[in-house]
Amino acid sequence: MCKNTIQFQKGLGIMQFLANYGSEEQCENALSSWRWPDGFQCPKCGSRSFCKLHRKAEFQCNCCRCQTSLTSNTIFDSTKLPLATWFLGIYLVTQNKAGISCLTLHRQLGISYNAALRMKHKLMQVMMERDNSWQLSGFVQIDDAYWGGERHGGRRGRGSENKAPFVAAVQTDADNHPIYMKFNAVDNFRRKTIQEWAEHALKKGVRAVSDGLSCPVFRGIEDAGCQHTAIITGGGHASMENELFTWVNTMLGNVKTAITGTYHKLDPKHLGRYLSEFNYRFNRRFDMPSMISRLGRAAVNTAPMPDRLLKLPDVQWKPG
Ligand SMILES: [Zn+2]
Missing domain, CATH: 3.30.420.10 (Ribonuclease H-like superfamily/Ribonuclease H)
Structure with a gap:
């Protein structure tokens, strides 16, 4: 039987996903490389000299003593969930063509419904902001x-x-x-x-x-x-x-x-x-495996979305 090559785009198998992002340490390393591709840089003074604190994924600038966590000031800001759970969420959201409900996320990730709801909306927010940053042509x-x-x-x-x-x-x-x-x-x-x-x-x-x-x-x-x-x-x-x-x-x-x-x-x-979730997946459908790292990179470049903002009506784009 003849297969439609677009419908049969190769996704990222769950075994391969787990091999790449199965542990908390792998997720921390990936996030760190997306957030600071040239190594840690202090968000306050720009210094690259730092020491790691006892708590995991926290950094202290040797210059101004400012403390930064890997997730602060990103869409993951203030999260209580392990990064490995977030990454699995990113996997489920990007690899399912028809989307995934908060209820299914809650069941599959083993987190509360409210945590799944926040995760889903935060990831959709990342997709929306990313997709709003470019234009159609032709x-x-x-x-x-x-x-x-x-x-x-x-x-x-x-x-x-x-x-x-x-x-x-x-x-x-x-x-x-x-x-x-x-x-x-x-x-x-x-x-x-x-x-x-x-x-x-x-x-x-x-x-x-x-x-x-x-x-x-x-x-x-x-x-x-x-x-x-x-x-x-x-x-x-x-x-x-x-x-x-x-x-x-x-x-x-x-x-x-x-x-x-x-x-x-x-x-x-x-x-x-x-x-935006549908836009995001469709526009990257020829390279489904890369959606994990692309969405992850977009996520560390998206401002935090506390509950208060998450519940407000979407701002599709900022005026001006
Ligand atoms: Zn500093």
Whole structure:
């Protein structure tokens, strides 16, 4: 039987993962090499001279005496969990295409549900910040969508309760194959909002194609310096069959199915984080084993997220 080479991307086997990151010491060494690739550097005075304290993974600067732990000032800040548990969490989150629920994380990692919830949201936050730091270019299929509501047919539902709006964008190559995706939660589909989204998400000069129905909404894309073509399909299933929308529609369907299957329902104020998780994995799908080190490196470069901030609605990107 012929295998789809993309679907059969090689992941990182659990035995190989355990050989690389199975012990606390291996995880500490990995984290240290990601955080300080050129060796420890004092975050306060920049000195490289230090001594290790009795407590594990704590360093004291020989110059200014400032004490730093391996995890301080990173997304792992103040964690009570062993790093090996975090790494296994990173493994489970990155290697499962359809995502993994907090309940499953709690069971598989043997940690409390609340600890699993915090871990999951912190890792999704890392993915969101990382994914927000680059832009789509070239040809991009764009659609407006809702989580928690029907997209096609019936009332469009803008402004309707319990529906969280998001923009679905897929960069395709000359053969109309998907390269990267960017699904981002937005506050609404007003022209100004879409302009702000496009300025963050798209490189200038992008050639965007969207469904004709979305035309008034996506004038914001032109305002952001991109070319925009609206294809009038008449909406409904006609737009699904138009090959210019093949990928954005297919991927919208896949993401919605995966979210429903894995999470059943989710808090709309964190839709951005959940979508970023799908962006993150899809955009790195050709090299699944490297996702552990890439997410780990991104995690040590992400600011701490205390509970107070973790519970606030997602800030998809900072203004300005
Ligand atoms: Zn110092």
